[in-house]
Amino acid sequence: MPFTKCEIPGLIIVEPTVFADSRGYFFEAYNQAVFNQNGITCNFVQDNQSKSSYGVIRGLHYQLNPHAQSKLVRVLEGVIYDVAVDIRKGSPTFGKHFGIELSADNKKQLLIPAGFAHGFSVLSETAVVMYKCDALYNKQSEGGIRFDDVTLGIDWKVEPARAIVSEKDLQLPVFKDSVSNFQF
Structure with missing residues (x-):
């Protein structure tokens, strides 16, 4: 299972070893011992899953310390x-920012440590996303950055006219006005 460090320190791409045959495939998406051997010692305590249609942009979200x-x-x-x-x-x-295409076909995973805002856009007709978290959700610690902040310049890879963004995410502040209590 290769672990590839990204150009932004802390971000890691995980590519599971897939065993495929005429029946289908099998792989370990997460193995605590293997992750620990590769320096990832998160104690995951919550799994989240969402289903979205093409053009949905979720984010950019994070939780502030001490609930990061x-x-x-x-x-x-x-x-x-x-x-x-x-x-x-x-x-x-x-x-x-760092962006990567994750899919059911490529089976890649992205480890995003605390201290990063996270979001995604849906490039297929629908997408089901699952992510593990190492801290429980805490509403009072919610933080966010507007997805279309010009200083960030993120290309979400969807046609702007077809972008679907929640009212809540449209109310998020731009990067320069966002609150962060993370230190490098």
């Missing part, structure tokens, strides 16, 4: 463009 969450994101059905934004003050990549 690391996430391990994967796709069970369809294709998404997954995005993480570094919001750790003092980081050499503060305000930079």
